[in-house]
Amino acid sequence: GGIMGAASINAEDCTGCGLFAAACPTGAIDLTRFANKEIISQFEELLGSDGPVANSPRIVVFACPSCPASIDAFVPNPAEPVDLKVVEMPCSGRVDNFSMMKAFEYGADGVIISGCEPGKCYFNAGNINAVKRVRRTGAWLDNVGLGANRVRMVHLPKDGAELFRQAVQEMADNLRVSPRGDLHMPTP
Numbered sequence: 001g002g003i004m005g006a007a008s009i010n011a012e013d014c015t016g017c018g019l020f021a022a023a024c025p026t027g028a029i030d031l032t033r034f035a036n037k038e039i040i041s042q043f044e045e046l047l048g049s050d051g052p053v054a055n056s057p058r059i060v061v062f063a064c065p066s067c068p069a070s071i072d073a074f075v076p077n078p079a080e081p082v083d084l085k086v087v088e089m090p091c092s093g094r095v096d097n098f099s100m101m102k103a104f105e106y107g108a109d110g111v112i113i114s115g116c117e118p119g120k121c122y123f124n125a126g127n128i129n130a131v132k133r134v135r136r137t138g139a140w141l142d143n144v145g146l147g148a149n150r151v152r153m154v155h156l157p158k159d160g161a162e163l164f165r166q167a168v169q170e171m172a173d174n175l176r177v178s179p180r181g182d183l184h185m186p187t188p
Contacts, residue, residue: 058083058107058109059085059175060103060111062114063088069161074164077169084168087103091127092130100151109150110175111137114164115127115154117157134153147174
């Protein structure tokens with residue numbers, strides 16, 4: 001835009017991973033697909049209209065394209081239901097702090113970012129960047145008394161269904177016993 005020192009993206013070189021959009025401190029860089037506005041509209045659809053199932057933590061999963069098989073195979077324990085909402089992303093590195101916090105604003109009790117195993121990210125370092133953002137968001141949640149356990153990064157191998165199930169169940173169990181603040185989790 002002619003601003004001295006402003007970042008610019010060469011459309012011919014862009015892979016669409018979203019790393020630059022997630023890393024932009026002002027939100028000035030966005031994608032055509034997986035733009036902030038599009039992600040927020042998914043929260044409105046997933047979390048905005050229907051209320052939580054009684055005693056079921058609402059968990060939003062930001063899923064990288066390498067993780068759907070593990071997520072699709074998820075079968076919750078019927079005795080301990082989980083209200084799981086999946087938001088597809090181009091890479092776990094596209095998930096920024098803003099998106100995680102917006103998920104909470106729209107009614108999520110917990111957020112899981114699923115990504116490739118370290119060293120196996122299609123976009124090289126997207127999952128490593130996601131880990132840093134998860135830690136930062138967790139620290140913010142701790143500082144306001146909600147707890148860092150409400151956000152988690154899960155590195156999934158191709159056959160990671162059991163690992164994903166464990167991560168979801170652990171988070172759901174923690175959410176059932178942790179202080180709820182003003183989140184939408186119903187009191188048992």
